[in-house]
Amino acid sequence: MTNLGAQKLVIIGNGMAPGRMLEHLFEQAPGLYDVTIFNAEPRVNYDRIMLSPVLSGEKTFEDIIIHGDGWYIENNVTLYKGHRIVEINRQARTVTSDHGVTESYDKLVIATGSVPFIIPVPGKDLPGVITYRDLDDVDAMLLAAQSREKAIVIGGGLLGLEAAAGLALRGMDVTVLHVMPTLMERQLDPAAGYLLQKAVEERGIKVITKANTKRIIGTDRVEGIELDNGTIIPATLVVMAVGIRPNAGLAKDAGLAVNRGIVVDAGMQSSDGDILAVGECAEVDGMVYGLVAPLYEMARVAAAHLAGDTKPAFVHSDTPTKLKVTGINLFSLGDFADGDDREEIVLRDATAGIYKRVVIKDNRIIGTVLYGETSDGAWFNDLKKKGTDISAMRDTLIFGQSFQGGAPLDPMAAVAALPDDAEICGCNGICKGKITSTITAKGLTTLDGVRAHTKASASCGSCTGLVEQLMSLTLGDAYNPAAVTPMCTCTELGHDDVRRLIKAKGLKSIPAVMQELEWKTSCGCAKCRPALNYYLVCDWPDEYADDYQSRFINERVHANIQKDGTYSVVPRMWGGVTSAAELRAIADVVDKFEIPMVKVTGGQRIDLLGVEKEDLPAVWADLGKAGFVSGQAYAKGLRTVKTCVGSDWCRFGTQDSTGLGIRIEKFMWGSWTPAKLKLAVSGCPRNCAEATCKDIGVICVDSGFEIHFAGAAGLDIKGTDVLGLVKTEDEALEHIVALTQMYREQARYLERIYKWAKRIGHDEIRRQIMEDHDKRRAYYERFVFSQKFAQVDPWSERVSGKDKHEFKPMAAVGFHQAAE
Amino acid sequence: MTTNWIAIGHIDDIPLRGARCVKTPDGKIAVFRTAENEVFAIEDQCPHKGGPLSQGIVHGRAVTCPLHNFVISLESGRALGADEGEVRTIPVRNIDGQLSIAFEAAALVAAE
Numbered sequence: 001m002t003n004l005g006a007q008k009l010v011i012i013g014n015g016m017a018p019g020r021m022l023e024h025l026f027e028q029a030p031g032l033y034d035v036t037i038f039n040a041e042p043r044v045n046y047d048r049i050m051l052s053p054v055l056s057g058e059k060t061f062e063d064i065i066i067h068g069d070g071w072y073i074e075n076n077v078t079l080y081k082g083h084r085i086v087e088i089n090r091q092a093r094t095v096t097s098d099h100g101v102t103e104s105y106d107k108l109v110i111a112t113g114s115v116p117f118i119i120p121v122p123g124k125d126l127p128g129v130i131t132y133r134d135l136d137d138v139d140a141m142l143l144a145a146q147s148r149e150k151a152i153v154i155g156g157g158l159l160g161l162e163a164a165a166g167l168a169l170r171g172m173d174v175t176v177l178h179v180m181p182t183l184m185e186r187q188l189d190p191a192a193g194y195l196l197q198k199a200v201e202e203r204g205i206k207v208i209t210k211a212n213t214k215r216i217i218g219t220d221r222v223e224g225i226e227l228d229n230g231t232i233i234p235a236t237l238v239v240m241a242v243g244i245r246p247n248a249g250l251a252k253d254a255g256l257a258v259n260r261g262i263v264v265d266a267g268m269q270s271s272d273g274d275i276l277a278v279g280e281c282a283e284v285d286g287m288v289y290g291l292v293a294p295l296y297e298m299a300r301v302a303a304a305h306l307a308g309d310t311k312p313a314f315v316h317s318d319t320p321t322k323l324k325v326t327g328i329n330l331f332s333l334g335d336f337a338d339g340d341d342r343e344e345i346v347l348r349d350a351t352a353g354i355y356k357r358v359v360i361k362d363n364r365i366i367g368t369v370l371y372g373e374t375s376d377g378a379w380f381n382d383l384k385k386k387g388t389d390i391s392a393m394r395d396t397l398i399f400g401q402s403f404q405g406g407a408p409l410d411p412m413a414a415v416a417a418l419p420d421d422a423e424i425c426g427c428n429g430i431c432k433g434k435i436t437s438t439i440t441a442k443g444l445t446t447l448d449g450v451r452a453h454t455k456a457s458a459s460c461g462s463c464t465g466l467v468e469q470l471m472s473l474t475l476g477d478a479y480n481p482a483a484v485t486p487m488c489t490c491t492e493l494g495h496d497d498v499r500r501l502i503k504a505k506g507l508k509s510i511p512a513v514m515q516e517l518e519w520k521t522s523c524g525c526a527k528c529r530p531a532l533n534y535y536l537v538c539d540w541p542d543e544y545a546d547d548y549q550s551r552f553i554n555e556r557v558h559a560n561i562q563k564d565g566t567y568s569v570v571p572r573m574w575g576g577v578t579s580a581a582e583l584r585a586i587a588d589v590v591d592k593f594e595i596p597m598v599k600v601t602g603g604q605r606i607d608l609l610g611v612e613k614e615d616l617p618a619v620w621a622d623l624g625k626a627g628f629v630s631g632q633a634y635a636k637g638l639r640t641v642k643t644c645v646g647s648d649w650c651r652f653g654t655q656d657s658t659g660l661g662i663r664i665e666k667f668m669w670g671s672w673t674p675a676k677l678k679l680a681v682s683g684c685p686r687n688c689a690e691a692t693c694k695d696i697g698v699i700c701v702d703s704g705f706e707i708h709f710a711g712a713a714g715l716d717i718k719g720t721d722v723l724g725l726v727k728t729e730d731e732a733l734e735h736i737v738a739l740t741q742m743y744r745e746q747a748r749y750l751e752r753i754y755k756w757a758k759r760i761g762h763d764e765i766r767r768q769i770m771e772d773h774d775k776r777r778a779y780y781e782r783f784v785f786s787q788k789f790a791q792v793d794p795w796s797e798r799v800s801g802k803d804k805h806e807f808k809p810m811a812a813v814g815f816h817q818a819a820e
Numbered sequence: 821m822t823t824n825w826i827a828i829g830h831i832d833d834i835p836l837r838g839a840r841c842v843k844t845p846d847g848k849i850a851v852f853r854t855a856e857n858e859v860f861a862i863e864d865q866c867p868h869k870g871g872p873l874s875q876g877i878v879h880g881r882a883v884t885c886p887l888h889n890f891v892i893s894l895e896s897g898r899a900l901g902a903d904e905g906e907v908r909t910i911p912v913r914n915i916d917g918q919l920s921i922a923f924e925a926a927a928l929v930a931a932e
């Protein structure tokens with residue numbers, strides 16, 4: 001669809017800078033341009049910063065996508081994935097890609113980012129030698145890590161250390177080679193560099209400083225590295241992370257002014273009036289940048305200029321550096337070199353592993369290094385930015401904000417004391433006032449909500465703590481992030497942390513979780529064990545062996561225990577539909593085993609109550625012969641899909657609600673979920689199947705299927721909310737399954753859908769399931785994969801002898817003696 | 821009053837962190853095997869409302885009742901934490917994995 005009269009905007013490169021630029025542009029001047037993007041990487045715009053959490057396993061690629069495919073469609077943007085621009089023709093005003101696509105432009109934005117620097121040593125081109133820049137590099141590292149062999153990372157800077165930590169977490173034996181005497185020397189002074197090295201080494205990573213690589217050894221692929229001093233270190237993977245160069249070759253070939261990067265003015269304009277450059281490839285006022293905060297500033301300026309507002313100008317500011325390795329807290333800002341005109345204040349606490357240094361010139365902070373305890377980073381940053389005269393608080397400055405002005409403040413008071421224009425999120429340049437006013441204006445109650453509306457903490461995430469504190473300040477008791485309720489008395493960790501760490505550390509058994517996460521008891525308790533068992537079943541469907549001893553009795557014996565120690569048995573009746581043969585089989589079983597009570601349940605099936613445990617396998621065998629499988633009426637898993645008779649019988653019916661219900665139930669039975677999951681499908685808005693108080697419900701309408709979610713009709717009563725309307729049965733199934741999988745992956749054990757949804761926000765769920773096609777598809781596929789292992793009828797397994805011991809007493813003793 | 825040791829089976833008949841019951845005229849006895857391969861036997865009746873302890877989750881040297889989550893010590897038979905109550909413990913002997921429980925004749929007579 002082209003927009004008549006619109007100008008043509010072409011963008012080369014689809015990284016974080018142009019992505020942000022377009023967001024601003026569409027807000028300021030919707031419809032002004034027809035946008036076409038060429039991206040050498042074959043994918044949408046994602047959060048490059050978060051590649052390290054993907055490498056370590058703390059996030060998936062889906063989690064870090066910034067603009068899903070849907071976004072490009074909605075905004076009418078044509079994205080050529082996997083097209084590298086090979087020529088800019090300024091006379092013809094066209095660009096041409098390596099696949100031969102030529103596109104003309106009125107305005108061109110170059111956003112080609114950087115290229116990793118490759119040290120020119122022999123062997124640099126061997127297979128197994130890679131850089132660290134994009135998702136393909138992460139995939140290559142993950143593949144190599146499967147071998148659990150030796151890896152070398154060249155470069156002890158931010159990128160290199162994040163790569164090393166990720167590879168070590170993935171089980172590789174990692175050595176970091178760094179050419180300077182201390183790590184991250186550009187951001188840290190030697191003392192902090194030393195503490196960092198210790199922390200890195202504690203993670204099992206070897207660090208060799210002052211290491212000069214002479215050559216990379218190997219014939220067909222990399223086998224190791226030889227250093228200048230003759231040392232040889234074997235490795236099957238070498239990651240070069242020694243720095244980046246602005247990617248300006250294309251601009252240079254086109255005759256644009258290029259120095260270190262593409263030379264642009266403060267309005268992001270290159271030496272050609274119709275060509276702009278943003279991001280790491282651009283050079284403003286002699287400076288090039290490698291952190292997103294200034295790039296986002298460029299994006300803001302470029303968007304304004306494209307929209308016709310030529311006032312905004314790019315201004316340089318220092319960006320704090322943080323290392324994103326779980327468990328290492330590090331903050332560095334500005335200039336901290338020694339000098340005669342400078343003084344410094346240092347605080348060390350060896351036992352706590354804390355080091356703080358503030359560099360002062362003319363009574364103003366010019367640099368700060370914090371290691372181990374970084375919560376005052378925002379405050380120091382604010383003082384530096386504003387050039388505050390610190391002479392009055394010089395003596396207590398280093399102790400941080402809480403020590404200023406008498407009694408120590410608690411961390412909350414410290415955040416409260418920050419001025420409204422204090423920067424909270426460095427990546428996105430979001431200040432305190434913007435966050436608090438948005439929370440109030442939009443009625444936000446969740447972190448995800450704040451991320452969605454303000455972008456604060458949405459890039460590298462290291463300001464999450466501050467944002468949460470602001471939320472509790474603004475919302476009072478309605479939000480309480482600090483109080484992470486531990487799972488149980490066996491651990492300090494809350495459910496969310498445990499779930500995250502299970503993935504991050506690749507923990508695949510209950511003992512592994514307890515060992516690695518430092519459980520305080522030897523084998524847990526009845527609260528944490530079933531939760532852990534569920535998390536492991538959900539996260540590693542193909543690898544984890546279900547631990548039945550960690551399941552509640554109902555799930556262990558696949559029946560519901562009753563107060564007298566007998567059990568109840570509920571066979572599945574798909575969609576609540578049954579037949580004469582099924583009813584006859586049930587009647588026979590009731591007679592044969594003298595089952596005292598037969599009752600119709602609220603979920604449209606039949607409950608046989610009062611069965612002795614020893615009789616269960618025989619009861620199941622008889623039911624199985626009639627085609628019944630377990631109704632899983634005992635499971636934290638899919639229970640029932642209630643239906644009405646729908647268009648087949650009912651005069652109001654709009655769709656085949658019975659058929660859809662049966663289809664959903666047959667697709668989803670056997671799946672374990674955090675808490676029980678009950679569904680319903682009604683054939684019209686009269687809603688005879690009561691779909692609007694279910695975990696997930698469907699109301700059929702003439703135009704399709706309205707999907708509902710997050711209802712409750714138990715201890716709490718709550719009507720559902722609408723997730724969205726879809727046209728076909730296939731789509732309805734895909735959306736319901738994706739929603740279920742999202743819930744499976746994120747909720748805390750025993751948390752029903754409505755509670756989970758309230759916690760993470762209904763809008764966020766709608767966004768991921770209704771709008772983000774890639775994400776929905778990925779959820780759907782993960783569910784389908786896990787069903788391969790889950791859809792086994794537990795009754796027939798036990799009829800064939802599994803877990804025999806469960807159903808028989810070990811022995812009967814004493815009867816003989818007693819009779820004597 | 822004499823103590824009879826009565827064989828009830830092999831330790832491997834009980835799953836690790838699990839339990840089996842032994843039927844007696846006096847009611848059921850629950851025999852537990854902990855993660856550390858220790859064996860304990862207690863009355864299979866929760867002091868709260870009679871729940872079958874053998875069906876609970878076994879952790880450390882304790883079991884959590886499946887009905888309302890009392891945690892019962894396998895060693896002492898007493899409810900742990902804030903709850904109160906106690907069940908009878910029964911001596912168990914483990915010789916090379918062959919288990920027997922002590923059965924007091926007097927108790928049996930009384931039970932008749």
Ligand SMILES: Cc1cc2nc3c(=O)[nH]c(=O)nc-3n(C[C@H](O)[C@H](O)[C@H](O)COP(=O)(O)OP(=O)(O)OC[C@H]3O[C@@H](n4cnc5c(N)ncnc54)[C@H](O)[C@@H]3O)c2cc1C
Nearest residue numbers: 013015016017039040041048084085112113279280291292
């Ligand atoms: C592992 C890692 C961790 C990081 N951590 C942080 C951090 O914690 N904090 C922080 O602020 N920054 C961090 N960064 C840096 C940050 O990610 C970058 O500064 C930012 O992504 C650069 O954005 P950009 O848009 O300029 O370029 P990029 O995001 O690099 O995008 C450039 C795109 O252009 C494409 N391209 C190049 N040439 C062509 C061509 N000829 N035709 C078509 N397409 C082309 C490339 O394929 C690429 O997709 C990190 C970077 C990495 C790799």
Ligand code: SF4
Nearest residue numbers: 644650653683684688
């Ligand atoms: S919900 Fe509508 S279609 Fe279904 S039985 Fe009721 S009236 Fe009929």
Ligand code: SF4
Nearest residue numbers: 560562563602714715
């Ligand atoms: S409503 Fe209460 S008493 Fe009735 S079956 Fe449910 S839990 Fe038991």
Ligand code: FES
Nearest residue numbers: 866869871885888
């Ligand atoms: S019967 Fe055991 S806790 Fe209630």
